[in-house]
Amino acid sequence: MTDYIESLYENRDEEEEYTKAYIDHMYHFYGYGIWVVCLKKNDKIIGRAGISNREVDGENKLEIGYIIGKPYWHQGYAFEACKAVCEFAREELMASDMVAFIDRENIASINLAKKLGFRLIETIESSEKMFEYYRKIL
Numbered sequence: 001m002t003d004y005i006e007s008l009y010e011n012r013d014e015e016e017e018y019t020k021a022y023i024d025h026m027y028h029f030y031g032y033g034i035w036v037v038c039l040k041k042n043d044k045i046i047g048r049a050g051i052s053n054r055e056v057d058g059e060n061k062l063e064i065g066y067i068i069g070k071p072y073w074h075q076g077y078a079f080e081a082c083k084a085v086c087e088f089a090r091e092e093l094m095a096s097d098m099v100a101f102i103d104r105e106n107i108a109s110i111n112l113a114k115k116l117g118f119r120l121i122e123t124i125e126s127s128e129k130m131f132e133y134y135r136k137i138l
Helices: 012-030 077-091 107-115
Strands: 034-038 045-056 059-068 097-103 119-125 130-137
Touching (some): 034 059, 034 077, 045 077, 097 107
Parallel strands (some): 059 097
Antiparallel strands (some): 045 059, 119 130
16 A cells, blocks of 8 residues: 555554644645545544645646555545545635646556546656656646
8 A cells, every 4th residue: 555655554543643733734724635534434544635735837736645545445435535625626725627646557546537537647757756647627
C-alpha cells in the first residue's frame, strides 16, 4: 500500500491525533484538506481522501489524493470517497477543475482517475520516477 504514498497509522488514536492536528492547521487556512474515510456501518477508519495544493505552470491547483487500507481495496471505497471529494471541490469551493499526479506504475490509481473522469495531460519524468498528470473539468 505504501509504494506510492505514506501509510495510515496502525493505531486508531494516532490516526485521529494526526487528523485533528491536520484539520486544525490546514482547514483553518484553506477550508479544505484531507479527510478520513470511514466505513458507514461502524465508523472504522479505512483510509484518507481529499484535496491538497499543487503548483502547476505557476498556478495553484487543487490536487486530489487518497489512500485506502489494503483490506478494503477493490470494493469501491476509493471511488466513492474520491467522487465525494470532486463534488465538494465543485459545489463548495466553486473549483472549475482538479488535478492528479500519479506514479506511472500505479495502475489502480490511474484506472480510478479515468473512472472519475480525469484525462491524461502529459507524462512527467522526475529524477526518480515517471508520473502521469491528469486533469478533470468539474
